[in-house]
Amino acid sequence: MRPHTGWVSFRSACGVVLLLARATPAPAQEAHVGNRTGHAKAGKPLYQRYCVGCHGQDGDGNGENAAWIDPKPRDFTTPVFKCRSTPTGTLPTDADLFNAVTRGFVTTNMPPWRPLTEQNRVDLVAFIKTFSKRWQTAKPGAPLTVPPEPVLTIQGILHGRELYQRMECWKCHGPAGHGDGPSAHDLTDNKDNPIRPYDFRSGTRFMCGETNQDLYRIFMTGLDGSPMPSFADQLKPADGWDLVHFLRTLQPLQTREAAIWREWVATHGSELKPIGPEGGGR
Amino acid sequence: MVKRFLKSAAPLAMMLCAAMTAPSGGTAARTYNEAYVHYSTLIPAFARKYNLPCSACHTAWPELNAFGQAFKDRGYQLGNDRDSPIWQAPAYWPISMRTTPQIHAENTTHQPIDPAPSEKTITQTGVDLSGVDFLLLGTLYKNITFGLVPTLDADGTTGLEAAFVRFDNLGSSPWANIKVGKFELDNLLSEKRFTWLSNNGGFLYAYHYQPAGSVDNYVFGLGDNQIGAEFAGHSINSYTRYSVAVLTPDDGEPGLPSGNSVDAMVSLSQAFQMGGGLGPPRIGVFGYLGHRPTTFDSVGGAPIPGTGSGFKSFTRVGATAQVWFGNLELIPLVSHASDDAALGGSTQKPEWNTTLLEAHYVATPRLLVQGRYELLRMSKQADPATPKTFGDVDALALGVRAYPFMFSRAGMAIHAEFAMTGTTGMAPLSGDGSGVDAYDPATKIWSRSLFLGFDFAF
Numbered sequence: 001m002r003p004h005t006g007w008v009s010f011r012s013a014c015g016v017v018l019l020l021a022r023a024t025p026a027p028a029q030e031a032h033v034g035n036r037t038g039h040a041k042a043g044k045p046l047y048q049r050y051c052v053g054c055h056g057q058d059g060d061g062n063g064e065n066a067a068w069i070d071p072k073p074r075d076f077t078t079p080v081f082k083c084r085s086t087p088t089g090t091l092p093t094d095a096d097l098f099n100a101v102t103r104g105f106v107t108t109n110m111p112p113w114r115p116l117t118e119q120n121r122v123d124l125v126a127f128i129k130t131f132s133k134r135w136q137t138a139k140p141g142a143p144l145t146v147p148p149e150p151v152l153t154i155q156g157i158l159h160g161r162e163l164y165q166r167m168e169c170w171k172c173h174g175p176a177g178h179g180d181g182p183s184a185h186d187l188t189d190n191k192d193n194p195i196r197p198y199d200f201r202s203g204t205r206f207m208c209g210e211t212n213q214d215l216y217r218i219f220m221t222g223l224d225g226s227p228m229p230s231f232a233d234q235l236k237p238a239d240g241w242d243l244v245h246f247l248r249t250l251q252p253l254q255t256r257e258a259a260i261w262r263e264w265v266a267t268h269g270s271e272l273k274p275i276g277p278e279g280g281g282r
Numbered sequence: 283m284v285k286r287f288l289k290s291a292a293p294l295a296m297m298l299c300a301a302m303t304a305p306s307g308g309t310a311a312r313t314y315n316e317a318y319v320h321y322s323t324l325i326p327a328f329a330r331k332y333n334l335p336c337s338a339c340h341t342a343w344p345e346l347n348a349f350g351q352a353f354k355d356r357g358y359q360l361g362n363d364r365d366s367p368i369w370q371a372p373a374y375w376p377i378s379m380r381t382t383p384q385i386h387a388e389n390t391t392h393q394p395i396d397p398a399p400s401e402k403t404i405t406q407t408g409v410d411l412s413g414v415d416f417l418l419l420g421t422l423y424k425n426i427t428f429g430l431v432p433t434l435d436a437d438g439t440t441g442l443e444a445a446f447v448r449f450d451n452l453g454s455s456p457w458a459n460i461k462v463g464k465f466e467l468d469n470l471l472s473e474k475r476f477t478w479l480s481n482n483g484g485f486l487y488a489y490h491y492q493p494a495g496s497v498d499n500y501v502f503g504l505g506d507n508q509i510g511a512e513f514a515g516h517s518i519n520s521y522t523r524y525s526v527a528v529l530t531p532d533d534g535e536p537g538l539p540s541g542n543s544v545d546a547m548v549s550l551s552q553a554f555q556m557g558g559g560l561g562p563p564r565i566g567v568f569g570y571l572g573h574r575p576t577t578f579d580s581v582g583g584a585p586i587p588g589t590g591s592g593f594k595s596f597t598r599v600g601a602t603a604q605v606w607f608g609n610l611e612l613i614p615l616v617s618h619a620s621d622d623a624a625l626g627g628s629t630q631k632p633e634w635n636t637t638l639l640e641a642h643y644v645a646t647p648r649l650l651v652q653g654r655y656e657l658l659r660m661s662k663q664a665d666p667a668t669p670k671t672f673g674d675v676d677a678l679a680l681g682v683r684a685y686p687f688m689f690s691r692a693g694m695a696i697h698a699e700f701a702m703t704g705t706t707g708m709a710p711l712s713g714d715g716s717g718v719d720a721y722d723p724a725t726k727i728w729s730r731s732l733f734l735g736f737d738f739a740f
């Protein structure tokens with residue numbers, strides 16, 4: 001006897017459809033950096049392995065170690081990120097997050113995760129983006145274009161010093177860049193945790209990089225979630241570079257900026273007005 | 283013939299399996315099994331210092347992952363400008379301890395017993411202890427690292443497994459670091475961060491084998507911590523690594539017991555940005571050129587320490603790799619070894635080759651399933667009359683490690699392992715038994731270990 005092939009086929013088709021429906025996951029969160037595509041599914045076990053202790057199971061920065069960490073781990077649920085190439089208030093690019101994972105954050109507990117493979121790091125970025133629905137409703141801002149660095153001159157450094165006075169950078173970072181300005185002790189981040197301004201004596205690196213381009217980007221984009229604002233609306237590109245060149249003289253490094261600055265100060269130091277409430281920059 | 287083989291193997295058996303007289307003239311009750319008790323290095327003190335879970339640095343502790351390897355290469359520093367002890371709470375003390383209470387059974391076939399020439403399969407079983415490793419490692423200052431590992435064996439014997447100072451990032455370059463003292467060699471497959479604990483499983487023949495007939499004062503293990511100086515460097519992500527070490531010819535024994543000569547070790551490895559596995563694939567090569575004395579000045583028939591002469595050479599060269607397929611890690615290793623005829627105690631240079639494949643399936647950071655197969659084949663015996671297969675080894679190990687919890691203060695693993703080693707003619711270097719070679723040199727002796735323990739560190 002011939003079996004009920006029609007009924008069997010129908011049931012089979014239904015089964016296949018149901019199976020496909022079950023097997024087809026919701027659109028997976030991805031990240032794209034260069035020619036690599038990261039997948040949240042692959043990033044999840046990596047997050048459990050490397051990140052969960054500080055950032056927590058829910059990505060809210062309340063991992064079991066958070067109580068012992070200062071500054072506190074990033075809360076991925078907000079999602080507000082300090083180090084971005086995008087304008088203030090916008091989401092960072094995948095490359096921004098990838099660079100942050102790779103570089104780590106100097107003077108915090110976040111180490112550089114450079115030894116992980118690039119694929120691992122892109123997968124982690126994809127998973128980090130699952131903690132906030134904002135990644136599904138908004139796009140990252142347009143990355144800031146860093147203009148070419150102009151020729152370094154003493155005039156530019158001196159102008160940068162004037163800007164440091166006029167833009168009141170000293171109120172937080174201190175007259176000499178030691179992170180001891182009059183407002184330094186009252187600063188808090190977006191979660192009301194105390195936060196300290198950067199001390200330019202502390203080393204070669206900044207939280208969001210170490211090159212002049214990185215430094216330019218920091219005060220043009222601001223560090224969202226911290227009191228450090230964006231100066232993109234107040235500073236022209238040339239002003240920004242002058243400020244970069246001056247800030248480099250505050251670091252304990254043998255830089256070209258520092259060499260030019262020391263040479264000028266040796267002969268013209270008496271012309272300088274102090275930076276601070278009474279100061280005028282030059 | 284049996285007697286001849288017993289005679290040829292006797293020095294080795296004495297050296298490996300019984301108390302031996304140290305060149306210093308004192309008696310050092312040093313057996314090979316004792317030498318391997320100290321697996322050392324997982325450091326919850328680092329986890330406490332940096333608030334990172336064990337899994338950040340270990341695929342499954344104590345084996346290092348790529349991040350942990352880079353951390354070690356940097357001198358136990360994360361490189362986030364908080365590495366100097368000044369950043370630690372004054373109460374922080376860089377010490378961890380590790381021990382392994384265990385139940386284990388050892389079963390060894392063809393063991394000579396009284397009255398000769400009787401043989402039987404010996405089974406030894408019970409609850410045992412591993413001793414304690416005290417792991418003091420950290421930074422004295424930024425870019426100045428120290429390591430100190432006193433050990434306390436279960437029988438009360440104390441030792442100093444490691445003691446070194448390391449100057450990191452010389453000239454602000456990761457390519458220049460120098461370490462002086464007693465330390466583990468730069469082995470890609472580390473025996474100090476082994477995930478094997480049983481007598482048979484916790485033993486790499488590639489690192490420790492010495493053929494029958496080797497002279498008494500020739501003791502060497504590539505897995506043993508050695509004394510000397512190591513110049514090493516690495517790329518910023520530690521994907522490219524090298525090390526060059528000059529070492530005393532004493533196999534890590536302090537007091538310069540051998541004499542005036544130098545060993546040398548070179549290793550190179552390269553990892554690649556490939557695949558989506560748990561770590562980057564890596565390949566590496568290593569070579570060790572060693573020297574051991576064949577004669578000593580003596581007084582009253584006893585050798586005078588440090589007066590060794592007539593140094594003869596031995597070599598170990600090999601290649602290894604680390605390959606990831608998702609959560610599956612494969613570690614193959616091949617090596618070739620040869621000793622000078624004078625060290626081999628006969629007329630020919632003994633030579634042998636080893637091949638091993640170790641596999642780790644890291645199901646989660648808290649569950650590891652592992653296996654290893656190792657074979658060793660003699661290619662040339664020191665004594666031409668010795669059967670070619672004498673001393674050949676086949677070793678298999680299987681194990682599971684489960685970590686009930688994983689956080690940044692302490693670690694514990696429930697460890698189960700079965701390992702078996704077959705050695706032709708010789709008493710197995712691993713495992714227990716009577717420690718005496720079989721009467722028949724063609725006999726394959728099997729030594730088996732069954733192990734269940736609680737491996738914890740804090």
